[in-house]
Amino acid sequence: MxxxxxxxxxxxEGAERIAWARGFxxxxxxxxxxxxASGRVRGVRIAVSDVxxxxxxxxxxxxxxxxxDVAVSCVGRDTDDAxxxxxxxAGIPTYARRDASATEDRENVLALLDHRPDVxxxxxxxxxxxxxxxxxxxxxxxxxxxxxxxxxxxxLRTMARLGELRIPVVAANDARTKSLFDNAHGTGQxxxxxxADLLDEPWAGTDVVVVGFGxxxxxxxxxxxxxxxxxxxxxVDPVAALQAVFAGFSVxxxxxxxxxxxxxxxxxxxAHTVTLEHLERLPExxxxxxxxxxxxxxxxxxxxASGATETAREGFxxxxxxxxxxxxxxxxxxxxxxxxxxxxxxxxxxxxxxxVQLAAIDHLLGEHGALTxxxxxLPAAADDRVAALALTAFGxxxxxxxxxxxxxxxxxxxxxxxxxx
Amino acid sequence: MTVRWAFPAxxxxxxxxxxxxxxxxxxxxxxxxxxxxxxGFAASFAHARSEQIIRALAQRTNLVLxxxxxxxxxxxxxxxxxxxxxxxxxxxxxxxxxxxxxLLRSRLLGRETRDLRYRDGRLSADHVIATGEGHPPLDPAxxxxxxxxxxxxxxxxxxxxxxxxxxxxxxxxxxxxxVVDAPPVFPADLADxxxxxxxxxxxxxxxxxxxxxxxxxxxxxxLARLVLA
Numbered sequence: 181m182x183x184x185x186x187x188x189x190x191x192x193e194g195a196e197r198i199a200w201a202r203g204f205x206x207x208x209x210x211x212x213x214x215x216x217a218s219g220r221v222r223g224v225r226i227a228v229s230d231v232x233x234x235x236x237x238x239x240x241x242x243x244x245x246x247x248x249d250v251a252v253s254c255v256g257r258d259t260d261d262a263x264x265x266x267x268x269x270a271g272i273p274t275y276a277r278r279d280a281s282a283t284e285d286r287e288n289v290l291a292l293l294d295h296r297p298d299v300x301x302x303x304x305x306x307x308x309x310x311x312x313x314x315x316x317x318x319x320x321x322x323x324x325x326x327x328x329x330x331x332x333x334x335x336l337r338t339m340a341r342l343g344e345l346r347i348p349v350v351a352a353n354d355a356r357t358k359s360l361f362d363n364a365h366g367t368g369q370x371x372x373x374x375x376a377d378l379l380d381e382p383w384a385g386t387d388v389v390v391v392g393f394g395x396x397x398x399x400x401x402x403x404x405x406x407x408x409x410x411x412x413x414x415x416v417d418p419v420a421a422l423q424a425v426f427a428g429f430s431v432x433x434x435x436x437x438x439x440x441x442x443x444x445x446x447x448x449x450x451a452h453t454v455t456l457e458h459l460e461r462l463p464e465x466x467x468x469x470x471x472x473x474x475x476x477x478x479x480x481x482x483x484x485a486s487g488a489t490e491t492a493r494e495g496f497x498x499x500x501x502x503x504x505x506x507x508x509x510x511x512x513x514x515x516x517x518x519x520x521x522x523x524x525x526x527x528x529x530x531x532x533x534x535x536v537q538l539a540a541i542d543h544l545l546g547e548h549g550a551l552t553x554x555x556x557x558l559p560a561a562a563d564d565r566v567a568a569l570a571l572t573a574f575g576x577x578x579x580x581x582x583x584x585x586x587x588x589x590x591x592x593x594x595x596x597x598x599x600x601x
Numbered sequence: 602m603t604v605r606w607a608f609p610a611x612x613x614x615x616x617x618x619x620x621x622x623x624x625x626x627x628x629x630x631x632x633x634x635x636x637x638x639x640x641g642f643a644a645s646f647a648h649a650r651s652e653q654i655i656r657a658l659a660q661r662t663n664l665v666l667x668x669x670x671x672x673x674x675x676x677x678x679x680x681x682x683x684x685x686x687x688x689x690x691x692x693x694x695x696x697x698x699x700x701x702x703x704l705l706r707s708r709l710l711g712r713e714t715r716d717l718r719y720r721d722g723r724l725s726a727d728h729v730i731a732t733g734e735g736h737p738p739l740d741p742a743x744x745x746x747x748x749x750x751x752x753x754x755x756x757x758x759x760x761x762x763x764x765x766x767x768x769x770x771x772x773x774x775x776x777x778x779x780v781v782d783a784p785p786v787f788p789a790d791l792a793d794x795x796x797x798x799x800x801x802x803x804x805x806x807x808x809x810x811x812x813x814x815x816x817x818x819x820x821x822x823x824l825a826r827l828v829l830a
Contacts, residue, residue: 196766196767197767200663200766200767200770201663204664234663365665365667365668365691366665368667369659369665369666369667369690370659373655373656373659373660376652376656377656377660379796380795380796380797380798381796381797381800382648382649382652382796382797382800383652384648384649384652402689402690402691403690405689406686406687406688406689406690407651407652407655407686408648408686522660523660523663524663526659526663526664526665526666527663527664527665528664528665528668528669529665574668575670
């Protein structure tokens, strides 16, 4: 079975962009080479369920080159049809097409799961959760899964707390090499520049409101400010809000901040963060985007049910007239803007994230049978290995802990007051 | 009345409309004053151009800016604006210039510097941004890295040939340079202009109209007041 894609003839374009990305993925390539040499993934069935663009394609191809039996799926809004075609051309079953309906998206996930994967590589945990609800029969033999997003790890921890998570899952998202870079720097750059590309308006001096100051939100705030925007942050966490103040940003309640937002970017990953009431307080023509990604993070369904109407649409921009008569611009229907309306996070950032995903696969397979169902951290040594590979690529050097430092770290005696010990 | 600038010619539709409405014909002339020599226009233009270039560099390559080593070549306001924006975004900036004053200012900002008067060998960085201000055109054959020409008139980089690595990115024969197509400051056809292009058009038209009754310096100050408002 070669999967379900839109147009197989698009493969040369996809292959060209996949090759470009490969040239900037040294860490992922190196870890994949180690997997190939160890034979760890040879014959292992791996389901990759992720944003389908050139970097993800490289992850799938590298796993296949290392001997894994790989299949891929992706929801339509995050699918690059040319890349999907290139994967099929390379012999990887792929279930993804840009114009897929919600029903077809679901069928594609089920088709992926029908490959009876030993490991699921997930983005958002939808495939892991659907495996639990729709294909529970595949779970007992699985080595586990890896999940690379904050919004995906959250429901998995809920499942674990309720005793409903039946496989071990590595929270790849929580690895330092992933979250400190992908979430903050990669998403920050790609979200701000995707919004800038869609609006094509000057950012210098523009009022930008960033909802949430977690790693993604702080990255968005930083990149917006880098272009000269006046950034205001809104938060529910007083510690995060204080961090925003110390980073030089204004902090206001969302209901106040929206009144002066030319651009509003929500990064909470939580549904109904931006409500109809917030939309109606925005200035005329303000733009609203999502830079994290939860279904209905902007309460669009409620807005439409309450009388909001789309008055125009051009590309990824929808003009929405609200019940109070004001019109705002919704970017890409409130989907995660940097993956659905752009080419996703920068290549070198995804090199880190996919290096972590490969390290997580290695860990799951190495510990198959030993890891209990639940959410597990990637071992620090594996995390460090990916970072060290990338550091070399970025031209950085590293020190080693000395014997004296190690002794100090391992001692509890207060040497400053007892220098003889 | 004719107002001449050493700046790309306005889209014909705009130039004709300005002439018809206000009786001012705005034309491009290499021997005229460059509007970037006026500080108010230079600041506004540099921010808009910086955004155009940073967006094009990121969007056309999908490569990372934070952590990347970026060589910004030139000694004008545009170079400092691009360097500032990328520095705030987390790039490791190297300022390359032949001006000791620019190099001193950059060094005192904590930036690595490269003196172009003593340039020998190749220029190497993850990204190289030529501004065309205060430096001869960079030859891609002597560059290692991703190269983009931020100049307003295409004077920052020597034209080169090579096959396409991906849309808008050309390899350079016999070199490690990857040359990214830079967008024009505004398109020749008004129909192709986006809001940021029109912002630059607006700046030039407003400055030109102000010079009808004011000196260049007074017009530039008034332009700054209008932009602030």
